[in-house]
Amino acid sequence: MKDFAALFAALDGTTKTSAKVAALTEYFQTAPEADRVWTIALLSGRRPKRSVTSTELREWAAEAAGMPLWLFEESYAMVGDLAETIALILPVAEGAEAPSLSAIIAELTQLTGQGGEVRKAAILAYWARLGPTERLLFNKLITGGFRMGVSQGLMTRALSTATGVDEAVLAHRLMGDWSPQTMPFERLVREDASGSASRPYPFALAAPLEEGPETLGDPGGWRAEWKWDGIRGQLIQRAGAFALWSRGEELITDRFPEFAPLADFLPPGTVIDGEVLAWDHQAGRPLPFADLQKRIGRKTVPKKLLVEAPALMLAYDLLEDAGQDLRDRPFGERRARLEVLVAGLPEGMPLRLSPAIGFESWDGLTAKRQAAREMRAEGVMLKRAASPYHVGRKRGDWWKWKLDPWTVDAVMIYAQAGHGRRANLYTDFTFAVRDGNALVPFTKAYSGLTDAEFGEITRWVQKNTLERFGPVRRVPPELVFEIGFEGIQESPRHKSGIALRFPRMIRWRRDKPVDEIDTLEGLRDLLRVSRG
């Protein structure tokens, strides 16, 4: 644990990328190999099996610290991180020599399924012997959430420097469902065949196009398609494996049983990049994202939901064909092969091409992009016809050209302090629009302003609080903000009857008086437009 704690301290103690990569590189050269494997796993979003629930942790920690549970909860609300809260409130321990990272994880894994008293005794024993940093890390291990301010890309870069293995090759080797418990370090970084047959490729990502497409040069070298608002996924059909991965590297095959027939029809050695959507078969376009959302959280899908929100994949790209890795081939060629493949499938399969948007000029494409909202798309994707399938986000070849957000002017009526990095600022606001003489709350938003603005608003909130409800303060309706959002839908759960998608503050409208904010009727008009 000592090496790992030192690594954490080094990463946490700097904001400089070069220093982070250097610390990781050294760790990957010197730490015990089993620990390196676990560190790779943790930094790529894998986590040890949970042996303790968060309710148990809260109760045990409060008890060990000699405080009532409510005080623990208040502390947690302020800190915003369970692992850190526990580390901070426990009595100071002097930190004896701790076992290695992999040994601790092995012991934690063995605790799963044991009785409550056994698990409690084991956790309390660790708390009593670990020093402050080790205790925080230990808590991160048992609570699951592991973020060390290091992206997977940065970790891969350091691992590449440490081992001399090419970065893109490594990125691919680290994908899929290998088990850090059994995978030896050398095999993980050196061998291609070490993973399972279902291993996905690293996703290629697009950068946002801030200006118009004219900056991209001759339109003839570019291809356009819709940017869908679903779950980006990779569908894999190989000998002995049929798998659907989400971009977050989660295996979601079982959540979407409608794809199962594809296992019989896709030729072996096929990998497709596409978007999983809940599909409105009558209208011939996706259902609102909210319908897909109902399916994401479920491991098993009730029949009713399969009928109401049937899933479909719209294919963007072909990464592997007949077992051959196509990622170096130009997009134009990959797309042509994808079209052939999809054309060969029988009718009614839940896999279709994401339609190409034909255009002759940038003006022509700009005009077509206006239809995105009607298509329930977020905008347009632009891909260079000659581009390979990059690992991760490489600027220059793939662009996402989103629609401008919708906006509404609204007034703040409640404020709540933020969590974690904004724990002492009021950053979470509830907004209202006018409905006749009344104000109707319709959305919350908590991002989009500068820290200085949040600081100023915080002081205003403290001076102008009308009422407190726990952490929430009611304030006079005086501060007006422009709220941007990507979509709007009906919501019987909300008083206003509507819910916004991706709401955020675009700016503080100090220039705008409260009687000029937008109305609920105006929002309902937007709703009608979006239902089209």
Next chain:
Amino acid sequence: MARNPVLTFTDRGIYCPDGDFFIDPWRPVDRALITHGHSDHARWGHKRYLATHQALPVMRHRLGQIEAVGIAYGERVQIGGVTVSFHPAGHVPGSAQIAVERQGEVWVVSGDYKVEPDGLAEGFAPIRCHAFISECTFGLPVFRWQPQERVMAEITRWWAANAAARKVSILGAYSFGKAQRLMAGVEPIGPILTHGAVEEITAILRAQGYALPETVRAVAGVDGKTHPGALVIAPPSALGSAWARKFGPAEEAFASGWMAVRGIRRRRSLGAGFVVSDHADWDGLNAAIRATGCERVFVTHGYTAPFRRWLSEQGYDAGIVATEYGEEVEELPTEGAA
């Protein structure tokens, strides 16, 4: 017949009806007793001020022409129907708790305070009282400070490592109190440079006789080349500014109690943060309240709601007083002095 309480809480500040004076008021009043020179406690615009002799020079510097009288720690003066005395609060040089006594009934206003001696401010002295009005800036059990010498050693190590890498170390700290405590507490392994705002207060305190090391005001032309391996002490707002860049290659850190929470440190996107506070931590607050022997506590200035509930569960008659002192944002880098 029940008498009115010794101290009452008004929209201008804490008020003593029998003495007709206010303590740390935030609106202009006729007579103000001031616990310490931080701007949220010593405000401009009162007719008459009363503060410790040690607090007055900085207050005069900050407030300009004021009509003020000094008082010694422990000295008792009669004001109207009450007796008033000032006692060390350990917060910053010259800071005091103010005790108000009426026929044997003692109320104490803590002002801002810290229990651990810091080697610079007059050490905190617990005062027996019936009612205690306590700040609770850090009134949650996640705030527990390490002993000062350990943090100072940490800062010295950071400074030495930066100096070895040929970098200047820029430390953000409040110009009054924290800045001087740090320069007095670190091991002097190189030159100490100061921002103008820090230097002005430092010079005043040095002239008062507080033991402070030699400092160099970082005027134009003073940088990492003229003073290699220097420690620069500056107000938090100077971190990341053009002023900070003039020193050349540098590392920045912020010294504050808020740095105990990782998320808050990251918000400032600072690599290093040192947990140094001039306020009492959780254990300090509890110990201080216990030492007063009081029955009634009024909490103010911080995590008042949970702290009040905690105290009432400990058997105190506890209430909350709304004040306009720094509150939750106190000590935040975007703020003025606390």
